[in-house]
Amino acid sequence: MPIVVTAAVVVALAGVIVAVRRRRRPPDTVDAFRRQIDALGPDARRSVIDASRDRAGGADGP
Amino acid sequence: MARDLAIDLGTANTLVYMKGRGIVLNEPSVIALNRQTGEVLATGREAWQMIGRTPGYIVAVRPLRGGAITDFEITERMIRLLLQRVGVSRFTRPKVVICVPSAITEVERRAVTDAARRAGAADANLIEQPMAAAIGADLPIDEPVGNMVIDIGGGTSETAVISLGGIVALEAVRVGSFDIDAAIQTYVRREHGIAIGERTAEEIKVAIGSADPTDDESQAEVRGRDLMTGLPKTVLLTPEEIRFAIEDVVSSIVASVIRCLAKAPPELSQDFLVRGMYLVGGGGLLRGLAQRIERETEVPVRMSNVPLEAVVLGAGHVIEHYDALKGMFMGARR
Numbered sequence A: 001m002p003i004v005v006t007a008a009v010v011v012a013l014a015g016v017i018v019a020v021r022r023r024r025r026p027p028d029t030v031d032a033f034r035r036q037i038d039a040l041g042p043d044a045r046r047s048v049i050d051a052s053r054d055r056a057g058g059a060d061g062p
Numbered sequence B: 001m002a003r004d005l006a007i008d009l010g011t012a013n014t015l016v017y018m019k020g021r022g023i024v025l026n027e028p029s030v031i032a033l034n035r036q037t038g039e040v041l042a043t044g045r046e047a048w049q050m051i052g053r054t055p056g057y058i059v060a061v062r063p064l065r066g067g068a069i070t071d072f073e074i075t076e077r078m079i080r081l082l083l084q085r086v087g088v089s090r091f092t093r094p095k096v097v098i099c100v101p102s103a104i105t106e107v108e109r110r111a112v113t114d115a116a117r118r119a120g121a122a123d124a125n126l127i128e129q130p131m132a133a134a135i136g137a138d139l140p141i142d143e144p145v146g147n148m149v150i151d152i153g154g155g156t157s158e159t160a161v162i163s164l165g166g167i168v169a170l171e172a173v174r175v176g177s178f179d180i181d182a183a184i185q186t187y188v189r190r191e192h193g194i195a196i197g198e199r200t201a202e203e204i205k206v207a208i209g210s211a212d213p214t215d216d217e218s219q220a221e222v223r224g225r226d227l228m229t230g231l232p233k234t235v236l237l238t239p240e241e242i243r244f245a246i247e248d249v250v251s252s253i254v255a256s257v258i259r260c261l262a263k264a265p266p267e268l269s270q271d272f273l274v275r276g277m278y279l280v281g282g283g284g285l286l287r288g289l290a291q292r293i294e295r296e297t298e299v300p301v302r303m304s305n306v307p308l309e310a311v312v313l314g315a316g317h318v319i320e321h322y323d324a325l326k327g328m329f330m331g332a333r334r
């Protein structure tokens, strides 16, 4: 029984330490910005562009 | 499982984009209520048909009319009904991205996101309308170049300069195409002595209204109530007089575009001369408006080929790439 309790406490402590560490690490802003720009690029946007082409029914605006 | 949603909560029209499906709803932002009990009687197209034609105990209103939320409770109910209609319940809990006029206040923003959460959204975030419009209109906003979008809606006109996925300059005014309808109503009353409703005024605007002389001009017959006799009466309106009637509104819209151009950093200004400015929104369809803005700014104006859907398509793109683009939510920056 005491062994189970000790093990549980150790696991919980380890969890807390990992969580704190993770929070301390600064977020990778370079990577996040890169991903944002990529998601706005022509490749990522193709589906929206196609959706809008369908809507326009091939007819261009004035 | 819930499908995430993007909503263009426009002053005139509301559109909903469902992840993986596309646009699933497109209708007027109108709600009809029983004045006495406060019960909702109709929303959308059905409510729109009631505008100006209801008995005393019913009111048909546009809760976002002036680009501001005048009645929080009604707005909240509209959002709730909207989400219900596209299948959101407490069990589905989708993520929702909502486009709102940039001019709305912090308190109004909170009201919108809270309403969406209470209606069952797991998470609700806002993005600026011109930003969504730029994505939906397919402008190269991933590049460090000046992209300019002019979005003219019912109650608001917003002009923004966007570069590298962010807003560089923004000019939002609470003047839009509804004000053109109101100017036509006032003019017809004063000059012809007849009263017309706002829907008739809108029809006149679409039929013969213009911001600059064009080749396809025609006259229009309009029926209204004679203010002297109280009887129905028909008058003939010319395009010149309508142009005169709406001039103040048109010039204040053009002035806001010019103010935005003046706010842009010089490096980006050069880009506009080559790339032009993009016009979106229903108000941008006014005859001669693109030409008028071009004449006054000496910058080419291009019309988006999806003027009414650009905003919701852009917000839809954000929903499709939620994790990568969540940094673009209002409040996420700064």
Ligand SMILES: Nc1ncnc2c1ncn2[C@@H]1O[C@H](COP(=O)(O)OP(=O)(O)O)[C@@H](O)[C@H]1O
Pocket (backbone or CB within 6 Å): B009, B010, B011, B012, B013, B014, B152, B153, B154, B155, B156, B177, B178, B202, B205, B206, B280, B281, B282, B283, B284, B285, B286, B287, B307, B308
């Ligand atoms: N062909 C047209 N000419 C002039 N105005 C138009 C035309 N089509 C739509 N509008 C006007 O555009 C406005 C709606 O535009 P919209 O972009 O949907 O507004 P919002 O985004 O504010 O909901 C309405 O006031 C409508 O009268």
Ligand SMILES: [Mg+2]
Pocket (backbone or CB within 6 Å): B008, B010, B011, B129, B151, B153, B281, B311
């Ligand atoms: Mg709009």
